[in-house]
Amino acid sequence: MIRLLVVDDSALMRKVLGAIFAAEGDFELAFARDGLEALDFLPRFGPDVVTLDVTMPGLDGLACLDRIMLERPCPVVMLSSLTGEGAEASLDALARGAVDVIEKPAGAVSLALDRFAPALVRTVRAAARARPRIALGLAARLRARHAGLAPPPGSRPAPRAVDPGPVDDVPPIPAVAAEPAGGLVLVGASTGGPPALTALLGELPAGFPWPIVIAQHMPATFTGPLARRLNGLSALSVQEVTAPVPLIPGRVYVGRGDADVIVVRRPGGLMAAPAPAQAEYPWHPSVDRLVESALDLMPPRRLVGVLMTGMGRDGARTMAALRARGGRTIAEAEATAVVWGMPGELVRAGGASVVAPLEAIAAELTALVA
Template sequence: MSQAIRLLIVDDSALMRKHMRQIFEAEGDFTLAFARNGREALDQARSFEPDVVTLDVNMPELDGISCLEQLMERGAAARVVMVSSLTEEGAAVTLRALELGAVDFVPKPDGTVSLSIDRIRPMLLSKVRAAARAKPRRVVGLRARVSARRRELEARGTIRPPAGAALSGAVLVGVSTGGPRTLEEILPVLPADYPYPVVVAQHMPSTFTGVFARRMDGVCALEVREVDGPMPLATGGIYIGRGDADVVLERRLGRIIVNSLPADESLWHPSADRLVVSAMQVMPPSQLTGVLLTGMGHDGAAAMAELRQRGGRTIAESQDSAVVFGMPAELIRRGGAELVLPAERVGTQLQAWARRGR
């Protein structure tokens, strides 16, 4: 039997702690500890030495973000999963937590906890288990690079390239757990004159993707937009698929558009597989580049392996940098990865291919 996962549950609600205790005790492979606020959590982190911490955002005495900052400053080994409300404000706070070093997040149950907790039970269990296996990421260097990039853009002005040039290619990105921080290492590297649009299927709720797109737009030379309906696919743009739906490429009246469609029966949304399949239906595979990054499961692996077989280019994130080496590992296993690279080298590789005309 594998070693039990040491889990610290931090929440100021006694009812929430009770229900989470019941969920994890029923599994039989968790050793639990509890804290009512961030200060207690810091004390427990020292004495209990958890593998994973579930951390509520809004708590008295010391809130979740402040607690997370102190955990990261101490170099704590625990992986943190935030418990966040599905509001725009909650999305902004959660994205900040992911930037600081949290591995993932789960939505906080709305309404009556006892009635809604079962809805998030499978997600909670899978994300905590994945966090226990996740590789912590160094965030100090990343934050410094992003800050430097923001200062650079502010100093020279964000000059966007003119849209509307004929499309000669597109980059398709699939990413899940650990994605926001990983994308912050890749997308800001692409220059304003990068010749291909980039379409991103990041597994994320709909209340988060708009906030995330606006955050990325502040640090990218290319314009970053959330895809919440049909819009022309154009050079000079990065398109983030709206959460809880699927992002696809379509051809209408002789033009290629990027669109948001109701989610299909897939397990993950926006679906990377559906994005890549749709792209191969409207553009020659030889003009497409697939990039599969950190995440649980196998979304994107089958479609990108087919893309590679049909003449497209593909990159899988390496185990060295992946927070969760699930999706890229599956692409590698299927023989569909032309290159296997750490996240910090993906952006420069995309530029190199663009300079050589793919």
């Protein structure tokens, strides 16, 4: 049984969430009406995972999350509104240690249950097995680093990555077109991704020589604020892809949520472009579709794939194929991944050139493109 604490000030939402998880048959449930009541439940109920409303009277979701991470760290899934303010609060929650964020249904809750319930259950199950990453103070450390200040006391060199060996039995990818100048980095992430992306981009130098395209599974409401936040925490320029945009060395392109981001060729050269979601790709923005589009246009040796924390297997097949054809790939190590689903599938497929803990990925990537 999975012990789940549901925290929401709305009696209707508590009833709806309770019915969703009770129908699964393997959840033991407790309910709290606000942040203070949730804190009281922590030692008595001992939840495996918590769903936490972002907006509550009194002790709100962010303040309650801080207390949970300090007093009894456990996986937390935030429930957020679709508003811009809700998106910013959700990204704050992820930076403070929440495992994931789920959009609350807007309007009539009953009409959204068919879409909302499966995603919620899937996310909570994954979160129950996740390692919450406590990242308080990360933004301040990155700002200090880019201001030229000394690294924090006690910092250590990043552990060396490991090469897991050769790749076997990888499905083919179509042939590529003529080689353009330079190269391209393709990054995929899902659950736990925003803090991992912050850590990765925050360590890359301003003169990083290749463009970077990111497919982070996330709703469209959140990807714009995520790109703006990453832009403020990185020495690189970061933007959301809402229209075709040229791929420029040293710039970072975040795919818009609820759609896909692909690489296309235009008369002026290669571009990152949004593309409507397709049914054969279950997660969006799709890592598999991004990698396939790049392999259609660029030689594998000019591509580096980076697959980070996330549930599922999106990106594992195509990045394994990328390595098999002479490209290079980095998988986040199990020790640092919030959920070792996507990178774990890449490693098990023999498709990772390098397996590295989060704190070592930027250095490994910089060495590969040098």
